[in-house]
Amino acid sequence: xxxxxxxxxxxxxxxRETSRKFYEGTLGLSLINETPFALVFNAGGTTLRISPVKDxxxxxxxxxxxEVPDIVIAIERLEATxxxxxxxxxxxxxARGIWSPSPGVKIAWFKxxxxxxxxxxxxxxxxxxx
Numbered sequence: 345x346x347x348x349x350x351x352x353x354x355x356x357x358x359x360r361e362t363s364r365k366f367y368e369g370t371l372g373l374s375l376i377n378e379t380p381f382a383l384v385f386n387a388g389g390t391t392l393r394i395s396p397v398k399d400x401x402x403x404x405x406x407x408x409x410x411e412v413p414d415i416v417i418a419i420e421r422l423e424a425t426x427x428x429x430x431x432x433x434x435x436x437x438x439a440r441g442i443w444s445p446s447p448g449v450k451i452a453w454f455k456x457x458x459x460x461x462x463x464x465x466x467x468x469x470x471x472x473x474x
Contacts, residue, residue: 352391355408357458360396366457367394370425402459409463415442415450418464422454429454430461 357363364383367373373392377384385392388410412418419429419440429441430453437443442452448468453461 350391352393353387353408354393354395355456355460356395356397356400357456357460358397358400359457360394362457363394363396367392370422370427400458402455403461406453406461406463408460409451409465411465411467413466415452415464415466416440419452422464427454 360383364375367383367385368375373385373387375383376386376391381395383394385394392408410418419442423429431437431441432443432453435443437452440452442450444450450466451463453463455461
């Protein structure tokens with residue numbers, strides 16, 4: 345029933361203004377609407393609604409991620425804006441913080457100002473793909 349419906353993403357934050365600066369300024373998302381209830385961004389064609397809440401307990405797992413064509417370039421650009429990539433206990437990550445669970449797949453994590461775990465991912469097509 346919803347197989348062809350557009351998905352909206354939701355994220356909760358405590359500090360609305362800091363979050364706006366991060367998602368708009370640091371990550372480069374376009375703000376498309378602002379209401380007392382949410383900051384609404386265009387995230388690569390997906391609507392991302394960032395809602396301020398009084399009580400937030402960030403989860404230790406990824407809540408939002410982006411697929412990028414070159415993870416190393418994306419990491420370098422984000423680090424240049426002050427983003428710090430994190431180490432995840434139990435995972436073998438390289439010097440940049442990239443984990444590769446299988447050939448051609450790369451993932452790295454960082455947090456927003458409220459501690460929400462975000463990720464970058466890169467998946468290369470199989471060598472025999474046409």
